[in-house]
Amino acid sequence: MTSGWGTPMLAEPPLLSVRGLTRIHGPGCPRCLDSTGDAAGRNDCPHCRSVVAIAGVDFDLWPGEILGIIGESGSGKSTVVRLLHLDDRPTQGSIRLRGGDGGCLELTELDGAARRRLRDTRLGIVYQSPHLGLNFAISAGGNIAERLLTAGERRFAAMRERALALLARTEIPRSRLDHRPAQFSGGMQQRLQIARALAPGPELLLLDEVTTGLDVSVQARILDLIMELQHELGVAMVAVTHDLGVARLLAQRTIVMRCGRIVEHGLTDQILEDPQHPYTQQLVMSAL
Amino acid sequence: MTTADPLLAVSGLSKSFVLHHQAKRIAGVHGLSFSVARGQLCALVGASGSGKSTVLKCIYRTYRPAAGRILLAGEPPIDLASCDEHAVLAVRRHRLSFITQFLHCVPRQSALEVVAAPLLARGVAREEARARARRQLAELGIPERLWDVPPATFSGGERQRVNIARALVAEPELLLADEPTASLDADAAALVERALRARRAAGGAIIAVFHDPALVARLADAVVHLPAPGVPCAA
Amino acid sequence: MAADDFGFLDAYAVREIRRALLKALAVPGYQVPYASREMPIARGFGTGGLQLSLSVLLPGDRIKVIDQGADDSVNAVNLRRFIVAACPGVQPVTRTAEATVIQTRHRIPERPLMPGQLMIYQVPYPDPLQIVEPREAERRRMHAEGDYARLWVKLYEDVVRFREVALSNRYPARVHGRYIIDPSPIPRWDLPKLHRSAVPHLFGAGREKKIYAVPPHTAVEPLAFADVPFEVERFRDEQGRRRRCARCQADDTYLDQIPLPGGGSRWQCNDQDACDERLGYPDAR
Numbered sequence: 001m002t003s004g005w006g007t008p009m010l011a012e013p014p015l016l017s018v019r020g021l022t023r024i025h026g027p028g029c030p031r032c033l034d035s036t037g038d039a040a041g042r043n044d045c046p047h048c049r050s051v052v053a054i055a056g057v058d059f060d061l062w063p064g065e066i067l068g069i070i071g072e073s074g075s076g077k078s079t080v081v082r083l084l085h086l087d088d089r090p091t092q093g094s095i096r097l098r099g100g101d102g103g104c105l106e107l108t109e110l111d112g113a114a115r116r117r118l119r120d121t122r123l124g125i126v127y128q129s130p131h132l133g134l135n136f137a138i139s140a141g142g143n144i145a146e147r148l149l150t151a152g153e154r155r156f157a158a159m160r161e162r163a164l165a166l167l168a169r170t171e172i173p174r175s176r177l178d179h180r181p182a183q184f185s186g187g188m189q190q191r192l193q194i195a196r197a198l199a200p201g202p203e204l205l206l207l208d209e210v211t212t213g214l215d216v217s218v219q220a221r222i223l224d225l226i227m228e229l230q231h232e233l234g235v236a237m238v239a240v241t242h243d244l245g246v247a248r249l250l251a252q253r254t255i256v257m258r259c260g261r262i263v264e265h266g267l268t269d270q271i272l273e274d275p276q277h278p279y280t281q282q283l284v285m286s287a288l
Numbered sequence: 289m290t291t292a293d294p295l296l297a298v299s300g301l302s303k304s305f306v307l308h309h310q311a312k313r314i315a316g317v318h319g320l321s322f323s324v325a326r327g328q329l330c331a332l333v334g335a336s337g338s339g340k341s342t343v344l345k346c347i348y349r350t351y352r353p354a355a356g357r358i359l360l361a362g363e364p365p366i367d368l369a370s371c372d373e374h375a376v377l378a379v380r381r382h383r384l385s386f387i388t389q390f391l392h393c394v395p396r397q398s399a400l401e402v403v404a405a406p407l408l409a410r411g412v413a414r415e416e417a418r419a420r421a422r423r424q425l426a427e428l429g430i431p432e433r434l435w436d437v438p439p440a441t442f443s444g445g446e447r448q449r450v451n452i453a454r455a456l457v458a459e460p461e462l463l464l465a466d467e468p469t470a471s472l473d474a475d476a477a478a479l480v481e482r483a484l485r486a487r488r489a490a491g492g493a494i495i496a497v498f499h500d501p502a503l504v505a506r507l508a509d510a511v512v513h514l515p516a517p518g519v520p521c522a523a
Numbered sequence: 524m525a526a527d528d529f530g531f532l533d534a535y536a537v538r539e540i541r542r543a544l545l546k547a548l549a550v551p552g553y554q555v556p557y558a559s560r561e562m563p564i565a566r567g568f569g570t571g572g573l574q575l576s577l578s579v580l581l582p583g584d585r586i587k588v589i590d591q592g593a594d595d596s597v598n599a600v601n602l603r604r605f606i607v608a609a610c611p612g613v614q615p616v617t618r619t620a621e622a623t624v625i626q627t628r629h630r631i632p633e634r635p636l637m638p639g640q641l642m643i644y645q646v647p648y649p650d651p652l653q654i655v656e657p658r659e660a661e662r663r664r665m666h667a668e669g670d671y672a673r674l675w676v677k678l679y680e681d682v683v684r685f686r687e688v689a690l691s692n693r694y695p696a697r698v699h700g701r702y703i704i705d706p707s708p709i710p711r712w713d714l715p716k717l718h719r720s721a722v723p724h725l726f727g728a729g730r731e732k733k734i735y736a737v738p739p740h741t742a743v744e745p746l747a748f749a750d751v752p753f754e755v756e757r758f759r760d761e762q763g764r765r766r767r768c769a770r771c772q773a774d775d776t777y778l779d780q781i782p783l784p785g786g787g788s789r790w791q792c793n794d795q796d797a798c799d800e801r802l803g804y805p806d807a808r
Contacts, residue, residue: 062374113668120672138680145679150672156682156748178683220395227394231408249394253373267349267373274351278308285309 014060021057021093026050053079054260064234068251076260086115120150124197128209130189141177147199166195187218207239294323301356316342318520322512329494334514340497385455387465400435406458424453465496530577531609540578547736552702559732570729572645582612587622592630592793631713633797642724644707649728651695651705712777717743768792771801
């Protein structure tokens with residue numbers, strides 16, 4: 001059972017509200033949405049050949065919560081992450097982020113500079129491949145400093161101190177501060193990505209298959225670290241994974257995606273023990 | 289001994305499982321009603337496969353009920369069968385614990401941290417949470433040398449007592465227990481029995497499934513009989 | 524118009540370059556694209572600076588051309604000769620105090636510039652972001668959004684590796700609190716001279732087709748961390764004393780190290796005119 005860590009207070013409004021999020025690659029046609037999705041079993045429109053990466057995705061994320069998104073490749077889960085990280089713009093739909101002042105920001109309407117500023121200060125991302133999340137041409141400390149510098153830090157000593165604290169928190173020896181990430185093990189590279197993502201103190205951390213491809217013991221250490229950090233920092237997270245075990249460990253609630261649509265959502269233990277949708281049942285059965 | 293003012297009132301609860309790929313429907317429970325009051329232990333009794341665990345999991349919402357209501361008293365009362373996921377999570381955090389048959393926990397956490405976690409989630413300060421976790425572990429007879437060790441390395445019985453300690457530590461209003469003593473030796477089972485009595489004496493409501501009929505006889509204030517698989521419950 | 528046809532460039536070119544210059548002065552530090560003209564010297568030899576000089580010079584102006592602090596290097600001599608030939612009525616000079624327009628590569632004169640003078644720079648690489656981003660479209664975006672983090676990261680890595688920023692010249696500087704410029708290959712020593720200078724500084728990159736400017740009395744701040752201050756070259760000897768020019772004895776100028784035939788070396792002012800001026804122009808006719 002999940003321990004119920006970090007489950008939100010009901011009175012609080014959500015940190016993030018996603019409604020009707022849709023991303024179509026290609027010209028699109030009036031029949032795109034009806035010809036794709038779970039029932040159609042495909043995400044490419046047979047009429048116009050557009051790819052409906054996701055359509056009609058709705059969910060809320062509360063402060064301090066970890067939401068799991070599971071599905072196989074092509075299900076659209078990584079598209080959701082790209083849109084949340086503002087690396088791509090939706091064809092339709094809204095992504096609203098609540099600010100500290102209680103006001104809401106419609107992320108899909110921000111211009112380039114505002115998107116970048118928001119990403120630099122309020123979002124963090126950890127990718128499956130460290131090559132996407134890290135700059136291999138600069139030191140570990142430089143990777144962390146880059147996030148601090150983008151967020152406006154101009155004190156060298158303060159950056160060194162923060163970088164050392166983040167390394168310590170992510171269990172990377174201090175002596176590695178000035179080493180390049182290429183000299184790190186796979187697990188350590190992922191932990192450095194986490195340190196870098198957390199550097200500016202983001203409110204939302206996106207985890208895109210962060211343990212895929214790692215040894216089981218290395219995986220466990222990273223999942224453990226993520227849970228500790230969530231507990232300590234209260235940062236809300238969206239964790240995309242195809243591994244049900246990862247979702248069970250990390251997420252209180254989980255969304256199941258197939259062919260660009262949400263086919264099921266619920267408490268993670270319910271999704272795993274009492275899956276409703278045929279696809280979820282197949283996923284759970286093949287994992288056990 | 290159902291009182292007029294129960295803490296939890298289950299009415300018309302039905303749950304079956306549809307296995308889409310095998311085009312099969314598996315019966316769980318059908319039309320079950322019962323209630324439990326504060327300070328009362330209610331035992332679910334029935335043949336294997338009659339759906340005892342299913343009822344507990346429906347209350348915890350690990351299973352999604354197909355029909356019926358599971359009303360938890362409060363201002364206002366919450367229907368655990370239909371309320372949204374966040375309401376369930378809030379109830380789990382503040383009012384409801386579940387002693388499951390297996391302990392799932394974070395790989396590197398020590399037993400003490402595992403047990404203290406529900407308190408931390410409720411906002412209890414770290415030191416106090418750890419102190420209460422130590423008391424709970426001691427009460428259930430977990431030797432002090434194991435407190436700082438991850439439960440993954442424990443024997444089955446020790447692990448199960450950590451699981452029980454975690455469920456009890458936050459003194460939940462409602463405790464669900466699925467065969468809590470099944471994997472324990474007699475001494476450990478006695479400690480758990482004592483802890484359950486203490487929880488009840490403190491006003492907690494307990495809904496339990498016991499593998500041992502003697503425990504039902506000794507502990508239960510009320511007994512709910514589940515009919516054989518596939519048979520509807522008596523009205 | 525006859526007046527605009529003055530100085531090798533045709534009237535349209537002059538007008539376009541002047542318009543670009545006005546825009547560059549109005550948006551300090553912003554790189555204004557312009558149609559760099561073919562010059563009778565190869566690109567990379569100062570065509571950007573030359574086009575600026577030819578489009579601002581008027582009869583009666585006095586032009587000084589410096590290369591590496593010297594007025595008599597081959598490149599300086601050729602450029603000066605060409606300008607004077609193309610601009611009747613413009614006098615060649617070597618004394619900073621006498622010049623109305625100074626075209627330079629590598630140095631800003633030691634002698635404080637005075638209102639009425641114009642500094643013109645031959646710029647090889649106009650974009651300070653080039654060292655961190657090869658794609659020009661991306662660099663334009665970074666400038667537009669003031670996104671200079673990667674330049675700061677380069678400074679961070681330098682300070683980590685060398686305990687200081689390892690840029691001896693082309694040290695990036697922020698103009699008027701907004702755009703960051705590459706101040707062309709001037710040494711760090713000269714960078715503070717741009718700050719709130721009395722004269723306009725005009726930068727032309729012929730090969731890269733960009734013009735930018737620092738207007739007079741404008742803030743120019745070298746990029747530096749709050750706690751790792753920007754420093755100019757110190758010119759200390761082994762005992763930590765400030766070196767002096769072996770010729771004029773100045774201890775407040777940018778020095779060149781000149782190897783001696785028998786081993787060892789001597790230090791001498793890089794700015795030849797400043798050195799001569801201090802000595803009272805001993806070789807003057």
